[in-house]
Amino acid sequence: MRIDCPHCGLRSNEEFTIKGEVPKARPDAEAGQDAYVDYVYIDKNTRGRNVEHWHHSGGCRAWLVVERNTITHEIYSVIDVQEAQ
Template sequence: MASLITCPHCGRRPTQEFTIRSDASLKRPAPDASQADWHDYVFLRPNPRGRHSEHWHHSAGCRRWLVVERDTVTHEVYGVRDVVSDLAGGAR
C-alpha cells in the first residue's frame, strides 16, 4: 500500500487521509439490466495481482472521489485523478 498519495486537488498527502472503496472499472448497470449484471456489479470483486484501478475517497481532505491506479504487488502508483476526468485540479 502506498504511503503517500498525490491528490489532484490537495497535493501529496498521507494514505491515512483516504478511504478505499473498490474496483473503479465497475460501471453501475442500467436500472433494467439483467439480474446477472446487477449481481456481478454488486457482489463480484476482482482481486488482481498487478495493475489495478480503485476508487479512493479523500475522506479527510477535499472529500472528492478519486481513481487511483496502482500495482498491488510493487505498490507503485501510476496515477491519481478525479472521478470526473475534467476536474483534474491544479495541484500536482
C-alpha cells in the first residue's frame, strides 16, 4: 500500500505509523462512565471504508487523516490533520 502524503508525495506505507480510527465525538461531561469507556477504549473496527489517523513517522512527521478501505486497502483521500479541523 502506498500513501500520498500531501507534503512528501507518494510513499510506501512502511514510512507511516497508524494510530487508529479518527475518534468519535467526546461525550458530554454528564454522560457517565459507560459513555467514557466507550469513547476511550472501544473502536468500531470497521470492515470496509474507514477514516484513520496516520503519522508520517519516517518522513515529514505530519499527522494525516487517511480515508481508506480496510479490506482492499484502496485509499480515497489523504489530508493533513490540521486541514481536517
